[in-house]
Amino acid sequence: MELDYVRWLTEQLSAGGPIALGIGDDAAVVNIEPGRQLVVTSDMITDQVHFDLGLHAAERIGRKALAVNLSDLAAMAAEPLAAVVSLNLPREHEPRQLAEQLTEGMIPLAEQLGCPVIGGDTNVTRGPLVISVTAFGTVDAGTAWRRSGAKPGDRMLVTGKLGGSLQGHHLDFTPRVAEALQLASQYDIHAAMDLSDGLSLDLARMTKASHVGAVVELAKLPITEQAARAAVDSGKSPAMHALSDGEDFELLLAVPPAVSAELLATQPLACGLTDVGEFTADTSLVQLNADGTREALLATGYEHR
Amino acid sequence: MELDYVRWLTEQLSAGGPIALGIGDDAAVVNIEPGRQLVVTSDMITDQVHFDLGLHAAERIGRKALAVNLSDLAAMAAEPLAAVVSLNLPREHEPRQLAEQLTEGMIPLAEQLGCPVIGGDTNVTRGPLVISVTAFGTVDAGTAWRRSGAKPGDRMLVTGKLGGSLQGHHLDFTPRVAEALQLASQYDIHAAMDLSDGLSLDLARMTKASHVGAVVELAKLPITEQAARAAVDSGKSPAMHALSDGEDFELLLAVPPAVSAELLATQPLACGLTDVGEFTADTSLVQLNADGTREALLATGYEHR
Known part of the structure; x- marks a missing residue:
């Protein structure tokens, strides 16, 4: 599903203007000033697909939600800047407590890797738990690693x-x-x-x-x-x-x-x-x-x- | 729920470093270069909470998901730069078609307001439909509108x-x-x-x-x-x-x-x-x-x- 949709989406949206690298790599790259670019990645993880809220502590799940995005920044050799976090909290799970536990799992990793959580959105829904993280980083212009640069003999x-x-x-x-x-x-x-x-x-x-x-x-x-x-x-x-x-x-x-x-x-x-x-x-x-x-x-x- | 959590979160996360304005306004503000700041906002909308997939065309729902984020950029007087979109697509709704319809609803607005969708994430889940959008823009340093500046007599x-x-x-x-x-x-x-x-x-x-x-x-x-x-x-x-x-x-x-x-x-x-x-x-x-x-x-x- 995802690959087909990404292909379709890529056809809809042309790179250009401030967009140095659009859909299809680990993250997108946006020109923000001469010499420096913004690297943006977004991953959403969901209960029963990427983790099991019945088996795993909420702190570990929150940590993972941030970590998978930081891994995408690493894949581009981007220096982390900040992240935003949106939560869909299932009504039956004491949503406020769950939100705190998820966040407490993120904070040590955010501090360790210099990527503070600066905002986001929370909703209480009939479920399942959904955690959407968007992480931002920066690179010197033209230096972001890409997956497209491998050469024969490498x-x-x-x-x-x-x-x-x-x-x-x-x-x-x-x-x-x-x-x-x-x-x-x-x-x-x-x-x-x-x-x-x-x-x-x-x-x-x-x-x-x-x-x-x-x-x-x-x-x-x-x-x-x-x-x-x-x-x-x-x-x-x-x-x-x-x-x-x-x-x-x-x-x-x-x-x-x-x-x-x-x-x-x-x-x-x-x-x-x-x-x-x-x-x-x-x-x-x-x-x-x-x-x-x-x-x-x-x-x-x-x-x- | 949200207000309490935001208050708690604000206590956990201190502004500082590159963070000019953290949680609590319409968007966060991050220093990216001398003279220019990044404005970041993230809103997640969910079926049966913010819209009704049974009643509303998917194109209108997709458009709304982007529009609410652009409204937050407007509230900060930020110039839109780009957006990323993550989708949790319910298995029973022909997910690929739904993803396309949601995106087709976003594209005209993205073009109209200069905020191209440059990436994101898609998952197929047991539901409900969740659309998480993070939009970011830029402002000259110190010029972002805030909700905290009203003066007596204004x-x-x-x-x-x-x-x-x-x-x-x-x-x-x-x-x-x-x-x-x-x-x-x-x-x-x-x-x-x-x-x-x-x-x-x-x-x-x-x-x-x-x-x-x-x-x-x-x-x-x-x-x-x-x-x-x-x-x-x-x-x-x-x-x-x-x-x-x-x-x-x-x-x-x-x-x-x-x-x-x-x-x-x-x-x-x-x-x-x-x-x-x-x-x-x-x-x-x-x-x-x-x-x-x-x-x-x-x-x-x-x-x-």
Whole structure:
């Protein structure tokens, strides 16, 4: 649904005027002054779709609502400015208390990453709980990372580890804002996006936007303990979990080989950077298995509906 | 609910850093460069609370979702820059078609007032339809209108006519963006807000924020034909409809007497400007009846829940 609608919407709305980058990347980019641009992202999460109010503490849910937006700012290497939050509070859940709990979950993350909540809207409805966050950041003009800049020969790097996010990481992750700003200030990064729907699906989006293909080396994937444990029960390999579980909220980067070599040698990020493959001129997506065989990489990530 | 939560939230979040004006006005103001500020507003509307998807065409609903946000930008005298839209689409309503209809309702207004929709988020859920819009604009630093600037002796002006909005105006109104920019560029306006919940309730908010009182002259209220007709059935006076029906989305202005005199003499706005009373040092709210008697003005507008 979402992809079709985004395509249709993109056709309706032409970039131009103050709009430097419209619909289709992790965030939109707007010219606000010579030399500086505004980066805007908006994500809405809903009970029973993105979280379960019956299972998860409201504070963790509120934190996630802000975090997914900050992850989109990180994907653009934008410096956070502020966020606005709108809440639809279900009548049967003591709405005032719920609003406070959701907000209390946001505030530490907002302070940690320099993105104060400056306004919003609250309504009490018959439900479900809906949390809509719009986050703003800024970049020097022309420096926002995009998903469309990967070049054949670029190395494919990811931050942190992948897979098993639904065991808890999807509620407690720290958006890679600081890491993105650190990399953007010192290194030539060709393309970036955040991994929200699984490496295989998000990689397909990056390669399509960049008009390239890619080879992913399964043996190199950095795999979380949660994914390794999940594989014991699921019958899928840990690597398949890392490829398709979704909600990792790590960064996927396309980096020139010389820059990649330096990053891997110096490892400037505490979360680690791992080389997991290469971007190619051939536009197909290939997985290189541990035994040296190759097969088509299926985009099997999680599409939120 | 909302007022209590906003008060609590304001206590949690201190203005400062880039935040020039936080929670509590029609929109927030953020410093983005020397001399220029970003104005941000976010309103979320929901089926069965703010509209009825069973009764109203989706295009009109989509238009309203954008319009209420543009009205908040008008209330700050901000020049629109862009908006992002997030949709929770109910599964049973052909979500893709509904998304297109909602958006098609927004586009003409977005083009008319120079506020392109540049991104957002869509989810399909069990319902109800939720539309969250965040609109942002810019102002020269320090020039954003606020509701807190009314001074004793200021005249109270309103644009257009009041009352009876639920007969259709609440879906089809044109936000007073052009009017606000015209006034702000030429006249000294002490305070402003948009009338979303009825003159009596919104006036109480402005006087509280400004630490003043006010006298409203009922005989002067500009009353819509819809309010006059509604009064025939309701048993309330047309003036009471104009005071409390809500969703007028006209501008309420506090203006120095000399400026008011010039505005009333020259009538620079096509929608008209009407003097409806005075702001006072005494912090009470008074209504001056047509027969010359005075009584306490009750804040009886519509609070959305």
